Amino acid sequence: MTNTRNAFPKGGRDWPDLQRDIRARCADDIDWQHGRTPLFVFRNDQETYEIGREAFFECFSENALGRKRAFFGIGSMEKEVLDFGLDLFSAPESGTGAFTSGGTESIFIAIKAAREAHRARNPSQRGDVLNLVVPITVHPAFDKAAEAMDLEMLRAPLRADKRVDPAEMKKLINDRTIAMVGSAPCFPHGVIDPIDELSAIALDAGIWLHVDACVGGWIAPFFTRIGRPTPHFDFRFEGVRSISADLHKFGFCPKPASTVFYRDAADLERATFKSNSWPNGPFETPTLVGTRPGGAVAGAWAVLNHLGIEGYEDAARRLAKMTDQYCEGICAIEGMELLAKPDLSIINYGSTEVDIFVVSENMMNRGWLSGLTREPKGMHAMMSLLHDGAREEFLKDLRECVDLARKSPNAEAKIQAKY
Numbered sequence: 001m002t003n004t005r006n007a008f009p010k011g012g013r014d015w016p017d018l019q020r021d022i023r024a025r026c027a028d029d030i031d032w033q034h035g036r037t038p039l040f041v042f043r044n045d046q047e048t049y050e051i052g053r054e055a056f057f058e059c060f061s062e063n064a065l066g067r068k069r070a071f072f073g074i075g076s077m078e079k080e081v082l083d084f085g086l087d088l089f090s091a092p093e094s095g096t097g098a099f100t101s102g103g104t105e106s107i108f109i110a111i112k113a114a115r116e117a118h119r120a121r122n123p124s125q126r127g128d129v130l131n132l133v134v135p136i137t138v139h140p141a142f143d144k145a146a147e148a149m150d151l152e153m154l155r156a157p158l159r160a161d162k163r164v165d166p167a168e169m170k171k172l173i174n175d176r177t178i179a180m181v182g183s184a185p186c187f188p189h190g191v192i193d194p195i196d197e198l199s200a201i202a203l204d205a206g207i208w209l210h211v212d213a214c215v216g217g218w219i220a221p222f223f224t225r226i227g228r229p230t231p232h233f234d235f236r237f238e239g240v241r242s243i244s245a246d247l248h249k250f251g252f253c254p255k256p257a258s259t260v261f262y263r264d265a266a267d268l269e270r271a272t273f274k275s276n277s278w279p280n281g282p283f284e285t286p287t288l289v290g291t292r293p294g295g296a297v298a299g300a301w302a303v304l305n306h307l308g309i310e311g312y313e314d315a316a317r318r319l320a321k322m323t324d325q326y327c328e329g330i331c332a333i334e335g336m337e338l339l340a341k342p343d344l345s346i347i348n349y350g351s352t353e354v355d356i357f358v359v360s361e362n363m364m365n366r367g368w369l370s371g372l373t374r375e376p377k378g379m380h381a382m383m384s385l386l387h388d389g390a391r392e393e394f395l396k397d398l399r400e401c402v403d404l405a406r407k408s409p410n411a412e413a414k415i416q417a418k419y
């Protein structure tokens, strides 16, 4: 067997040499700057991108873990970002939040808080397997949290409009349920679950409702504000106890940056990890990670202040127009249809005539990475304004790739839906 392990370098390479190497390594990446990946990257306009980047590097070395004892500037910017989120999501005065390094972390600590609240109310259940009641479309970050915290996942099916069926959620609740979850929107189909109905069920059953607004949370309220029929999903519904919302997705802020909000400050306490067992004394964080990039906080603070309400409304307008144009273009191709009516700019579409996975393979051969859903079989795109300029070329290629698939009806796709 050949040894493929790289030896620890001798050192001494200068920056121009390293930069050349980095660029060469990334040369074959998908052309994401021109909208050829429907995943992983987000962009508003060039100016917002540059402001986020500049602010990030302004505080490149600062550690947000030290925001209370050393890096007071990071602390003040973090507080402002959290205040803006509480305002955006209609949190009551008692509301509070934490700045985290991603959606998975925001979800993990909100679920931990829900578990602690359940344990406090049900001390006799200590050691029992507790559960989460979720839609089948919920993000795997919940499975990750459930696996780490030994929780069971009870999954409810969807209605025809691809939103979770609240009656099915209700049926799954039992005395071991620590929380229900709704997505705003769900990743697979881009639609917002009926949070108003889930909230009523949660209040009635006395159960925590977490809203996972990781992917669209920071932009969805602006879609509503500009008059799109995008439903509300936030603390205005009394049963909503926590919300996760990523800044590094449709907040257009540099990675890694997410937020988690609680209706009540006592729930932040429940989420907080506390230890007093080592020689250096008490240690606590409201996050899962310890060290956090100061640049992410400065970047988010700068982008939010740069865009403000007007900037996000403008982005929502441009995203909405672009999404409509993509949807119209896709539906104008014979045999193609939307699998759900998108609430934001995440679209899921399929075909009544050809194997959509074959179409997707054909598109990949032309340099378009596509997301796929397996149930129902469809192509999937999470579109930011990186995709605006690529629309005509994409739709032309899609039309040709559908034609190609129609000409070879026996073709079998080798690809499978895989994130």
Ligand SMILES: Cc1ncc(COP(=O)(O)O)c(C=O)c1O
Residues within 6 Å of the ligand: 101, 102, 103, 104, 105, 139, 141, 183, 185, 186, 187, 212, 213, 214, 215, 246, 258
């Ligand atoms: C709905 C939803 N929740 C959670 C996450 C997880 O976020 P992250 O990848 O930042 O951990 C994602 C990521 O796409 C998502 O779409």
